[in-house]
Amino acid sequence: MSTFARGPVEMGEKLQEQKSANRGWLIDGSLALRLLLGAGVLLGLLLVGLGISTQTVFAATNPLHTETTQPTPTVIPQGKVIDHVVVVGHNAIVNGQVTDTVLVIDGDLLLGAHSNTDLVIDLGGSIRTEPGAQTHAVYAVSMTSQFRNSLLVGGVLLLILWGAWVAFSVVLVTLPIGGVFIFRPWLEVPLGQLRQSVHRSGWIGLLLSLVFLAIMTLLSVTLVALPVAVVFAVLYLVFGIMGWTAVSLWMGKLILRHRPQAQSQSRWQEALIGAAVAMMLTNIPVVGWLLFIMLWCIGVGAVTQWLMRLNQRPASHPM
Structure with missing residues (x-):
């Protein structure tokens, strides 16, 4: 092959290699894009699930939606059965049944007349019990300055x-x-x-x-x-x-x-x-x-x- 004919042939080979390399990048890019889309879909489903479960919990434990200056208390309504209740930073009202533990930190707790609880713990607040409330064990720790x-x-x-x-x-x-x-x-x-x-x-x-x-x-x-x-x-x-x-x-x-x-x-x-x-x-x-x-x-x-x-x-x- 002459010198003049070799130049176009080499240029054609280089163009072919560049096209195959671009095709590889496109394949890799599409694969990475698919992985990112899949991860995004999974993350979205996870966030939606967490949002639904969180709303369900708050709807069950916090049915009051009044806008007040004081934090809305967490309420367990009468007839509701829950295993565990953990409240941090505000008050809680229990009128239903809690089969295991009620833990309130830095808040007051009210046990209604129709409440039925097993273990009640209040750290940094007070516990009030209405006549007729049933509970097995109650522990309250007052976070006063002397206690701290x-x-x-x-x-x-x-x-x-x-x-x-x-x-x-x-x-x-x-x-x-x-x-x-x-x-x-x-x-x-x-x-x-x-x-x-x-x-x-x-x-x-x-x-x-x-x-x-x-x-x-x-x-x-x-x-x-x-x-x-x-x-x-x-x-x-x-x-x-x-x-x-x-x-x-x-x-x-x-x-x-x-x-x-x-x-x-x-x-x-x-x-x-x-x-x-x-x-x-x-x-x-x-x-x-x-x-x-x-x-x-x-x-x-x-x-x-x-x-x-x-x-x-x-x-x-x-x-």
Whole structure:
């Protein structure tokens, strides 16, 4: 083919490719248009359905259409049976039957003489009951300034307690990790005591804790002996931290003893695992504090037995 004939042929091929590309765009565009139209139809049907259901609910619960400055109350007419009624921001009048719950927030509630309700709750308003009204349970909370202040103070205290408990849980986990490095030379004997008898360590720790508590209480009565009470408290706290470290190590070893890589675990990892398990146990509702006191006393008892052995060594080798 000559050079002069090739030009028209290439132009024809380009025009054909452009037409096919335009046809593809038209097909894609028509498909997208169909999808958009379908989505619009579905959305319209959904909005119409919501509008019909909303009008039905308001027609049933709010048949009064008078234009007044006050919000129109929601009315359940006599002979009407409804499962749930929730009214927010205005009053409600119940003359029919509500089989489950009537909840009114920031509004007053009137139970007519022919009303029959199960559970009635009013928050921030008042409840009036006409003679002949039937109800099973009525709860009303007055949102006065005093109640709001009490609710705010209670919420702040609850938030503070929750934050303190989270901080306490973090301390329970991090203390044994530092205790492994600080008390490393003296942890073998308490660990041996825990392996021999946990019950004995627990009873010794409980008795010693009661003795320390009694001594610190007696010393803190007078200002002169208050520094001595602080010294006893610090001493007992050191015993407790060392004992908690020993208990965390002991629990970590118990958990990892059947695993193949248990021998390769370092002590701080064993203490971390044991402390995490102990922290989870102490977070159990109701019994968490009892479990913490029990584990704490076991650790204090193990450290006490170690100190008793240290005091007995010079006596067993007289000069």
